[in-house]
Amino acid sequence: MKASVGAEAIATKGWLGAHKYLLLRRVSQLGILALFLIGPLFGVWVLKGNLSSSVLLDTVPMTDPFMLMQSIAAGHIPEITAVLGALIVAVFYFMVGGRFFCSWVCPVNVITDLAHWLRRKLKVRASTKLSRKTRFWVLAMSLVLPVVLGTMAWELINPVSLFHRGVIFGMGLGWIVLVGIFLFDLLLVEHGWCGHVCPLGAFYNLVGRYSPIKVSAYQREKCDKCMDCFTVCTEPHVLKMPLFGENKGYSPMIESADCTNCARCIDVCSQDVFKITTRLPIKAEVKQ
Amino acid sequence: MTADKTHTPRKTTRRQFITEASRGVCGTGLLGLGLAGYSKQSQSLAAQCLRPPGALTEEDFLAACVRCGLCVEACPYDTLKLGKIFEPVTTGTPYFDANVIPCEMCEDIPCQTACPTGAISPELESINDAKMGLAVLIDRETCLNTQGLRCDICHRVCPLIDEAITLEIERNSRTGHHAMFIPTVHSDKCTGCGKCEHACPLEEAAIKVLPREIAKGELGHHYRWGWIEKDKAGGSLIDEVLDLPDRLPGTK
Ligand code: SF4
Ligand code: SF4
Ligand code: SF4
Ligand code: SF4
DSSP: OOSSOOHHHHHHHHHHHTTHHHHHHHHHHHHHHHHHHHHHHHSOOSEEEETTEEEETTTEEEEOHHHHHHHHHTTOOOOHHHHHHHHHHHHHHHHHOTTHIIIIIOTHHHHHHHHHHHHHHTTOOOOOOOOTTHHHHHHHHHHHHHHHHSSOGGGGTOHHHHHHHHHHHOOGGGHHHHHHHHHIIIIISTTHIIIIIOHHHHHHHHHTTTOSEEEEOTTGGGOOOOOHHHHHOSSTHHHHHHHHOGGGTOOSBOOOTTOOOOOHHHHHOTTOOOEEEEHHHHHHHHHO | OOOOGGGSOOOOOHHHHHHHHHHHHHHHHHHHHHHHHHHHHTTSOOTTOBOOTTBOOHHHHHHHOOOOOHHHHHOTTOOOEEOOTTSSSOTTOEEBOTTTSOOOOOTTOHHHHHOSSSSBOTTOOOGGGOOSOEEEEOOTTTOGGGGTOOOOHHHHHOTTBTTTEEEEEEEETTTSSEEEEEEEEOTTTOOOOOHHHHHOOSSSOSEEEEOHHHHOOOOOTTOOOHHHHHHHHTSOSSOOOOOOOOOOTTOO
16 A cells, blocks of 8 residues: 555645645535534534534524434434435435535544545555445444334444534543544554445445436546555545446446545546546537 | 555455455444443433433433434523433433533423424423423431421422422421421422422432432322222212211210
8 A cells, every 4th residue: 555645646736736625525524513513612503403413504404314214213203304304414415426425524534534544654554354335234233223122222322423413512432432433444444434334324325326426537548557546545446447447338437326426536646537527417428 | 656456456256255244244243232232221311310301201212312412502501411422321312410400491492492303392382391300309317398497498499389399397206396398299290300409408419300210109000099989980989888886985
């Protein structure tokens, strides 16, 4: 694994250009957190609640659909506000690509990105192999347990809601879970949490399966096989066919729902192979 | 820069695939079992933790609440808190400790209005009908009134004074000729707001608000109170006791 990636990209596009989407993502992740925090801290209420359920400007309800599904599985029939909120959130993530949540909103992503960055710097090679399908099993488990137990068992430890809630309402010993994830990613499984285990990632994978916004290797013929995109990508397998599968008839569009639309591949590519596209116009381009 | 081995598209053999997949499935199974155990354990609410007014019964509440904290942010008195992991209240759910900050019983119940899921039930119409817990005069050995003094603080701070708490007169057997005014809580009226516990001047409050499941006894389901049944039936349910002739002294 390469300790430093994107050297060519930095040389051609400058440091800012080679980190554009990464910086935007951090602004988005921390900005959303900040919008939740300025309420309790300074009394400026843009967003109330937390990622599990919130209210935007005292009017728009938003509810984590995965959370609500667990609640329904546990036997509760929610009030209309929560249902409406879950619909709004689901439609939004469907439009922007489901795992947009993972890379642009989820606070845990900052931790796992840090772990991966450190992994590269420290040249940690050992990685236990775990199936990337595991997360779907965890997703299934987190929806079956409430049916059996009548309570949202996954939410006792769910690091995503725990982290976000903790920042706003007090973390307590919650950092133990977060350190656990960090170490798991750093020492045990590369991209372990977000790429293999997290059921919320799996859930948004399903939500965004047919999303209109995708990243495309639209200039794949220019690829010089530096493999920098594979190094930074949390789901490197999604790049393989769009980049190298032309002779097998694969479209340059990254169609796998595992892709988080983080656009980091666009950042690190010195050849400008990638860009963000929508599904429909790319067909028009192919036809030309 | 050379292409790195770990990132060149790698062929997974069938055996590898099966190992990786089964590791995932088994791991998930273990995690699930652990969670089931932990959730059973964490389902009992600690005695000092009370739910917001209108909250569903504990079991339903845990199924309904999405741990969003909207109720917490809506509470103008900072009464409500969200439970943290490993605390004796289910992770992320709202509670309050009456001894720290009691519920001020807002007329418009903002915590209820804020709740998107109905975990705090919209069916509670008046805050005076809330049943957050039940006050119990838990220590009759230190309560000042039980020693014949007139502290009366819990009685005076109660928002439902003389309904939820009354002072019942008992004879003071220590002095032999004074009265004691015993704070007495009535479970049909007490909302469990916790103002009494909060106000109790003792080092450790003698009156405490507990979750109702802990505070209330429950009659055996086949038990009946005879006098109530008698009222209902409009007369005695058993045959009249045989009326023997009264023999008063001096009569024959
Ligand atoms: S393919 Fe690109 S956009 Fe998708 S997850 Fe990988 S780096 Fe991010
Ligand atoms: S009724 Fe008022 S004081 Fe009591 S918990 Fe709700 S918002 Fe807070
Ligand atoms: S507002 Fe309702 S769903 Fe949200 S934390 Fe409070 S009780 Fe739970
Ligand atoms: S908790 Fe105490 S103060 Fe509140 S209603 Fe009950 S008796 Fe009154």
